[in-house]
Amino acid sequence: MEKLLEVKDLEVSFKTYAGEIKAVRGVSFDINKGEIVAIVGESGCGKSVTAQSIMRLIPMPPGIIKKGSIIFEGRDITKLSEREMEHIRGSEMSMVFQDPMTSLNPTMKVGAQIAESLIKHQKMHSKEAWKKAIEMLKMVGIPNAEKRANQYPHEFSGGMRQRAMIAIALACNPKLLIADEPTTALDVTIQAQILDLMRDLQKKLNTAIIIITHNLGVVANLAERVLVMYAGKIIERGNLDDIFYNPRHPYTWGLLMSVPTPDLDKSKKLASIEGTPPDLFAPPVGCPFAPRCEYAMKICYEKYPEEFTVSDGHSVACWLMHPLAPKVKPPVGKGVTLS
Amino acid sequence: MARYILNRLVISLITAWVLVTIVFFLVRLLPGDPFLSEKVTPEIKQNMIKYYGFDKPLHIQYIRYISNLLKGDLGYSLRYKNRTVNEVIKQAFPYSADLGIRAVIFATIVGITLGIIAALNRNKPLDYLSMFIAIVGISVPGFVIGPLLQYIFAIKLKLLPVAQWKGFAYTIMPTFALSLGSIALIARLMRASMLDVVNQDYIKTAKSKGLSPTQIVWKHQIRNAILPVITVLGPVTATLLTGTFVIEQIFAIPGLGKFYILGIQNLDYSMVLGMTVFYGLFLIAANFIVDIIYGIIDPRIRIGGK
Ligand SMILES: Nc1ncnc2c1ncn2[C@@H]1O[C@H](COP(=O)(O)OP(=O)(O)OP(=O)(O)O)[C@@H](O)[C@H]1O
Ligand SMILES: [Mg+2]
Numbered sequence: 001m002e003k004l005l006e007v008k009d010l011e012v013s014f015k016t017y018a019g020e021i022k023a024v025r026g027v028s029f030d031i032n033k034g035e036i037v038a039i040v041g042e043s044g045c046g047k048s049v050t051a052q053s054i055m056r057l058i059p060m061p062p063g064i065i066k067k068g069s070i071i072f073e074g075r076d077i078t079k080l081s082e083r084e085m086e087h088i089r090g091s092e093m094s095m096v097f098q099d100p101m102t103s104l105n106p107t108m109k110v111g112a113q114i115a116e117s118l119i120k121h122q123k124m125h126s127k128e129a130w131k132k133a134i135e136m137l138k139m140v141g142i143p144n145a146e147k148r149a150n151q152y153p154h155e156f157s158g159g160m161r162q163r164a165m166i167a168i169a170l171a172c173n174p175k176l177l178i179a180d181e182p183t184t185a186l187d188v189t190i191q192a193q194i195l196d197l198m199r200d201l202q203k204k205l206n207t208a209i210i211i212i213t214h215n216l217g218v219v220a221n222l223a224e225r226v227l228v229m230y231a232g233k234i235i236e237r238g239n240l241d242d243i244f245y246n247p248r249h250p251y252t253w254g255l256l257m258s259v260p261t262p263d264l265d266k267s268k269k270l271a272s273i274e275g276t277p278p279d280l281f282a283p284p285v286g287c288p289f290a291p292r293c294e295y296a297m298k299i300c301y302e303k304y305p306e307e308f309t310v311s312d313g314h315s316v317a318c319w320l321m322h323p324l325a326p327k328v329k330p331p332v333g334k335g336v337t338l339s
Numbered sequence: 340m341a342r343y344i345l346n347r348l349v350i351s352l353i354t355a356w357v358l359v360t361i362v363f364f365l366v367r368l369l370p371g372d373p374f375l376s377e378k379v380t381p382e383i384k385q386n387m388i389k390y391y392g393f394d395k396p397l398h399i400q401y402i403r404y405i406s407n408l409l410k411g412d413l414g415y416s417l418r419y420k421n422r423t424v425n426e427v428i429k430q431a432f433p434y435s436a437d438l439g440i441r442a443v444i445f446a447t448i449v450g451i452t453l454g455i456i457a458a459l460n461r462n463k464p465l466d467y468l469s470m471f472i473a474i475v476g477i478s479v480p481g482f483v484i485g486p487l488l489q490y491i492f493a494i495k496l497k498l499l500p501v502a503q504w505k506g507f508a509y510t511i512m513p514t515f516a517l518s519l520g521s522i523a524l525i526a527r528l529m530r531a532s533m534l535d536v537v538n539q540d541y542i543k544t545a546k547s548k549g550l551s552p553t554q555i556v557w558k559h560q561i562r563n564a565i566l567p568v569i570t571v572l573g574p575v576t577a578t579l580l581t582g583t584f585v586i587e588q589i590f591a592i593p594g595l596g597k598f599y600i601l602g603i604q605n606l607d608y609s610m611v612l613g614m615t616v617f618y619g620l621f622l623i624a625a626n627f628i629v630d631i632i633y634g635i636i637d638p639r640i641r642i643g644g645k
Contacts, residue, residue: 055547083551090549097547102540106639107562116558117548152638168548 010068041229100161111149231288238314413613424613435594454529476523
């Protein structure tokens with residue numbers, strides 16, 4: 001498989017008056033061409049910052065990329081000029097944001113918002129771009145596309161707006177689509193439709209997708225591989241089955257237990273992980289999850305664990321994997337397995 | 340859109356009626372007697388009161404006034420014998436309107452431009468300069484700016500004529516003096532609006548499409564930022580058109596201001612009433628037009644009915 005994106009040891013911080021927020025603290029991962037990878041984790045763990053760093057959409061200042069590289073098709077994104085970035089954004093990689101109600105320009109026709117990037121990147125004339133925009137609307141499943149292209153965002157429902165956003169993002173047929181919680185703001189039934197649409201389009205266009213979510217249900221529906229993030233670090237990674245059927249990090253166990261499942265006994269309370277994530281102004285030297293972890297050992301507070309390989313492609317940063325650590329069993333029967 | 344316009348129109352008409360009614364009765368509350376200064380016998384005075392219909396009960400006068408108004412007749416001046424209020428307005432208003440409209444256009448263009456420049460150079464010298472101009476503009480009234488301009492540009496530098504209204508050169512100082520406050524207001528509003536829009540999600544979307552900063556500013560930021568500014572153009576027009584009175588005095592412009600002030604001094608009921616009603620209707624119409632323009636620019640308002 002061919003590598004499309006290689007993030008190496010990425011560190012991103014925000015310099016604020018209160019101090020430096022270390023939002024992303026040494027993250028490395030690869031994305032292959034045409035692959036769907038999910039980044040999951042609790043709110044504030046650095047998912048969006050990671051994604052926006054790849055597009056170089058982090059507001060600078062206050063943000064800075066302190067360390068690391070982001071190699072996209074052989075070029076280091078962190079070293080490109082703004083001008084060069086403009087050519088990549090929207091044409092080679094694009095992004096769908098969380099809130100479709102606010103992500104579209106309210107005073108511009110939806111068709112024009114799609115046509116815009118075609119005019120910019122593919123040097124189309126406005127007539128041609130408009131035609132393509134209508135085609136895109138059709139492709140994302142919007143009926144009456146000719147009429148809809150002439151409408152403004154407020155005339156679209158939430159789900160349709162997100163479809164329009166996807167049309168904008170895919171207009172120039174990018175190699176990478178980053179979807180930052182694309183369904184969080186939508187109704188459950190609409191969520192499923194949008195996920196179906198993304199899966200279909202991915203098959204059709206062979207676009208690689210990074211999908212960011214804190215909802216493991218979304219992951220199960222779509223992703224091939226999963227990166228679990230906590231406090232600015234990736235603490236476990238593996239393919240879908242590894243994460244769902246053989247999770248190794250207590251934090252991943254916690255995440256899995258907080259997924260509502262249809263067959264889950266209704267009388268049982270939905271578990272949530274107790275405690276709060278660490279302060280990112282001064283993250284702990286040891287494992288950031290240790291204070292919330294019921295299996296934490298002395299070393300967990302003192303040293304950040306190395307990544308232990310579980311199997312090919314599945315690795316976890318947890319001291320419990322150390323040969324000398326006590327063997328603990330994941331809490332079974334609490335909905336860890338998701339059908 | 341048609342329903343939106345109809346809706347606005349009905350509101351405007353109701354406003355106009357309320358305005359006319361209030362002003363009609365308020366003017367009668369002014370202390371004094373319009374014929375007091377006339378050196379006439381009580382008999383003649385009685386005749387005059389009869390002639391103008393002031394002997395009738397107030398509600399009859401009101402009904403008569405309204406029915407005349409609907410025909411566009413504002414009645415005779417009590418002061419300038421044989422001249423109707425309509426004639427006075429017809430003669431003097433073009434000057435006031437000319438000045439007022441120049442000021443509105445000037446204030447809008449300059450205000451919006453200053454606001455944009457300030458926002459795009461946030462916390463840089465150009466921003467501070469624009470906002471300094473804005474604060475000066477808001478705090479210094481026209482009757483200070485007017486004479487100051489006359490002193491500098493007419494008397495000292497001899498670049499512009501001191502006063503009167505006889506050609507383009509004559510319009511420059513009055514227009515500037517009149518619009519300064521509104522320029523300041525619009526500039527501040529536009530700046531705040533630009534800075535608000537820049538943080539909106541759709542600007543991030545525009546950036547993620549690969550648009551350049553210039554394209555983002557022109558195609559996405561300014562149009563959205565102008566919307567809140569348009570809503571104040573109605574009140575700004577009101578301020579500028581009524582504000583002409585002071586500026587007309589300073590620059591000796593033969594507009595309505597003189598007649599209005601004399602009307603109040605002489606208790607010329609029909610003149611004061613007529614002009615107030617005229618101005619009121621004019622401003623209501625201006626607001627109506629602004630509402631329509633707003634509806635055209637902001638598609639979210641247009642939706643009400645197709
Ligand atoms: N512009 C910014 N200025 C300062 N701090 C920021 C900024 N953007 C993000 N952060 C901080 O970076 C950290 C990570 O934020 P991020 O948005 O990546 O979280 P997330 O994982 O996407 O969470 P969520 O699920 O809530 O979207 C947070 O602590 C946040 O406060
Ligand atoms: Mg986020």
